[in-house]
Amino acid sequence: MLNQQLLVQFEESVPVQLNLVIDRNGKVVKIEQGNLTANLLEGIRRRRSKKRLSGLRVITISDNQQLTLAQKNLALRFRLDNLVKVSLKSDSALLVIPKVAEGRLVSLEEINLTIKQAIEFDQLAVVAQLEERLSEVDNYRVKEDRERAILVGKAEEELEELNGLATTAGVEVVARSLQKQERKNPAYYIGTGKLEELKGLVFSQQSNLVIFDDELTPAQHSNLEEVLAVQVVDRTELILDIFAQHAHTKEGKIQVELAQLEYLLPRLTGKGKELSRLGGGIGTRGPGETKLEIDRRKIRKRIHSLKEQLTEVRQNRAVQRQGRKNPLITLVGYTNAGKSTLMNLLTAADVKVEDELFATLDSTLRQAKLPIGRQVIFSDTVGFIKKLPHQLVAAFQATLEEVQQADLLLHVVDSSQAQLKERMATVHQVLEELGVLNKEIVTIFNKSDLVADDYLELLRQDYPSSVAISALTGEGKDRLLERISEVIARDMVTVDLEFPYEAGKWIDQLHQNGQVLEENYVANKIKVTANISKRLAQRLQDYQV
Known part of the structure; x- marks a missing residue:
């Protein structure tokens, strides 16, 4: 592992710290004097697969054996095979190697050795064992420690929503960065000055994840990960990850996997020829295949198979709809607007209710009777969101057909939201894409218990046919049922x-x-x-x- 002759020469002639980067063939790819920092490793070609270590090790030689926390973290950040600090004065060495648990790097293991033991250390055998442990776990079943993320966006209100998405995905947000430059940098999305600032923020916050509130190009994705040396995720990938966590039915899993594969296909070049980032976390969860290194041909074949399965799902839904005799009333709205709570109120259903984004993924159908005596079917659908990934809209076409087949749409709006009109516009945009704006739509201002009465009155003036309700307390339920009955009674x-x-x-x-x-x-x-x-x-x- 260490070269004895090099150590003797260093002890006799060099009075300062020396840092060496060595590949697995034993070739020294970089030498630098001075304190060990991330600058030593930046720009060096290394393996990026999350089921592999980087293929590089660092040996730093000086007159002491101490390493700072930031220096030790370099081993995790750059996925080093190992890091060795050699102290010539005490004839000792500190060996730092990655520790693997549940298919991912979780911490470091420190071992005190003599220089003789360090020279005899079989690092290739240890690396092989670590990489075997990294690759043996199904990636989407990994339960990993909370990731520390930095959010990057153009406006505070956008970052607030991105923060909600990150929290829903199980990520700890440690910092935010505003990108004020309107023109996107084709190479890095953000400007070079902001990129340097972000590098410093990643280091100071010990972050292992950066999330952008926009969709990155494959080149931007690859370049950012190269410079920042941490995982980079865009808004689309984050939303796909949340959907992957919430997909429980077979249909939901098929739809999520299809969306993930269609997102990943053009990005294979940027990530290397691997299906997903390994080891768990954002971008790795989901019901996709557990074999990760698959080529484009296999992905296309898998996409074709998933589309065939979804075609079968749509055909089955069509047969089921032919047997329906009662009107279909579908709830639509921005995510976390309270659709599931309202569904439970109207039908006494037991739909999952959580204060998080996209808590409901799989559509739910429940029957209820209106005051006019008519039996109707209520359908709860997946929530919409600004910049909803087009891959999801396409993949969830079978589920969203409940919207297209509806006799009446109930647009549920969170009346306590500051961006109320913007969110309503987002929902209308998705409904327009689905070609259903010509249907009867009743606007429901939910969470009325959280806003003042005079504000509700202003909303009623702007939207005369709307209904204010608190799905949580039940206030306004009778008025809503009367409004629904008015529409259904026309038939x-x-x-x-x-x-x-x-x-x-x-x-x-x-x-x-x-x-x-x-x-x-x-x-x-x-x-x-x-x-x-x-x-x-x-x-x-x-x-x-």
């Missing part, structure tokens, strides 16, 4: 019917699917006046009087 008619006793089975259907206004049993017949759907009235034409 209902009042009819007079006469049934022979042998056709009495229809009476139950009238009670279940409409509102019976009058019911009389006379000789040989049953006279009924009922408010029912036009579709059901058509089926009962023979009994109308």
Whole structure:
């Protein structure tokens, strides 16, 4: 591991610290005098796969054995095979090697050696063991320590939402950086001055992750990771990761994997020929394949297979919809607006409710009865968000068909949000992409218990047909049901019917699917006046009087 002759020459002739970077072939690729800093390793070609170490080791020789915390962290930050500090005066060495747990680098192990032991240390065997442990864990099942992230964006309000996304993904946000330059740098997205500032912030905060509030090009992605020497994630990848964490059904997992693969395909060059960053964390979770080094041909083949599976899902949904007799009412809105809470209020469903973004991923269907006696089906869908990745919109087409097939859309809005109008505009934009803006839409200002009454009054003036409600407390529920009933009633008619006793089975259907206004049993017949759907009235034409 160490060269004895080099050590003797250094002790006799060089009075300052010397740092050497050596590859696995034993070749010295860089020598530098002075304190050991990150500058020694920047720009040196190294392996970037997260199931491999960098292929580099650092030997620093001086008259003492001490290493600062920042110097030790270089071993983790640059994924060094190992770091050795040799003290010639005491004939001792400090060996720092990475520690692996659950498929990722988690900490460092320090070993005190004599120089003779350091020379005889079989570092290649240790590296092989570490890399074997790195690659043996399914990447998307890894439970890793909380990542420390720096957020980069153009405005404070955008960073606030990005902070919410990062927190939902299980990341600890340690700093924020505003990029005021309007023109994007084609190489790094941010300007060179901001890049230097970000490098310093990464080091001072001991961050291992930088998240950009925009989609990066493959080249920008690769260049930023090269310069910052930490993992870089853009907004799209962060949202995909959250979806991966919340995908529980087979359909949801298929859709997430498809979106992830379509995002990764053009970025294979930037990341090396590997499917995803290894070792867990943002960008590695999801129901994708656990074999990570696959080429473009295999990815395209997998994408084709997933699309075929989703086509089958859509066909099955179409068959199920043919059997529906009741109107479909679909809840849409910005993520975390309270759709699931409202769904539970209206249908007594048990939909998961969390104060986090994209808590509900898989669509939920529940049946309920309106005050007018009509049975309807409520559908809760995935929340929308600004700059929603187009890969997700495409992949979740099967789920979003519930929006396209709906008879009525309930646009749930968080009335306590400062960016209320901007978020409403985002939802309308997605609805326009889905081609459903021509449908009847009822705007619901949720969380009314969190805002002042005069503010709600202003909202009602701006949106006259809207309804204010608190899905949490239930206040406004009756007004909302009346509003929904008004819309659904447009498809209902009042009819007079006469049934022979042998056709009495229809009476139950009238009670279940409409509102019976009058019911009389006379000789040989049953006279009924009922408010029912036009579709059901058509089926009962023979009994109308």
